[in-house]
Amino acid sequence: KNEVEQSPQNLTAQEGEFITINCSYSVGISALHWLQQHPGGGIVSLFMLSSGKKKHGRLIATINIQEKHSSLHITASHPRDSAVYICAVGSARQLTFGSGTQLTVLP
Amino acid sequence: GAGVSQSPSNKVTEKGKDVELRCDPISGHTALYWYRQSLGQGLEFLIYFQGNSAPDKSGLPSDRFSAERTGGSVSTLTIQRTQQEDSAVYLCASSLDRSNEQYFGPGTRLTVT
Numbered sequence: 001k002n003e004v005e006q007s008p009q010n011l012t013a014q015e016g017e018f019i020t021i022n023c024s025y026s027v028g029i030s031a032l033h034w035l036q037q038h039p040g041g042g043i044v045s046l047f048m049l050s051s052g053k054k055k056h057g058r059l060i061a062t063i064n065i066q067e068k069h070s071s072l073h074i075t076a077s078h079p080r081d082s083a084v085y086i087c088a089v090g091s092a093r094q095l096t097f098g099s100g101t102q103l104t105v106l107p
Numbered sequence: 108g109a110g111v112s113q114s115p116s117n118k119v120t121e122k123g124k125d126v127e128l129r130c131d132p133i134s135g136h137t138a139l140y141w142y143r144q145s146l147g148q149g150l151e152f153l154i155y156f157q158g159n160s161a162p163d164k165s166g167l168p169s170d171r172f173s174a175e176r177t178g179g180s181v182s183t184l185t186i187q188r189t190q191q192e193d194s195a196v197y198l199c200a201s202s203l204d205r206s207n208e209q210y211f212g213p214g215t216r217l218t219v220t
Contacts, residue, residue: 030206031206033208033209035211041196041213041214042211042213042214043198043200043211044211045208045209045210045211048207048208086149086150088150094140094152094155094163094165094166095140095142095150095152095209096152097149097150097151097152098149099149100149
């Protein structure tokens with residue numbers, strides 16, 4: 001069993017839909033990261049959180065430490081949100097990555 | 108300001124040759140990380156630097172892999188006697204310190220023929 005499990009692996013949505021990507025982990029962590037990898041390969045850090053909830057624009061990330069679970073939500077999705085979303089959990093020294101969720105938002 | 112830069116962006120090498128990959132972190136960032144993404148695979152951690160020291164080398168796949176960081180800035184990842192399974196995108200990231208978010212470079216695509 002992988003230490004970080006993401007679901008779904010692939011997700012296709014219509015523009016405007018509310019999207020949720022889930023991440024479960026089995027190890028103790030100091031922080032959880034949500035990353036976005038664009039089709040060209042570049043990686044952008046979206047959130048780093050260790051408790052509660054964070055919001056940037058249309059993106060919301062939540063974490064439940066007791067349940068070892070995090071969700072990434074995208075409100076009012078847009079085709080430019082199409083990317084791979086990666087959950088990573090970490091100690092202070094390294095990150096362990098989920099396999100990613102390929103999101104495609106259709107116009 | 109300038110982000111994390113990596114060079115070269117692409118490298119094709121013959122099996123058995125040595126390669127050096129370079130990472131220039133964001134100025135002032137004390138923590139630096141190397142990751143690898145093989146084709147169709149997820150990201151995997153290779154090594155972490157705090158300043159010039161590497162307290163965690165646990166991700167290096169074999170003794171053919173080594174890395175150093177000088178002056179608390181530039182880092183090089185060296186792969187000796189490259190093998191075809193070393194083909195991957197090698198990503199570098201830096202952060203202000205180990206408890207802050209990481210900023211990723213564009214990666215070096217290594218192809219071993």
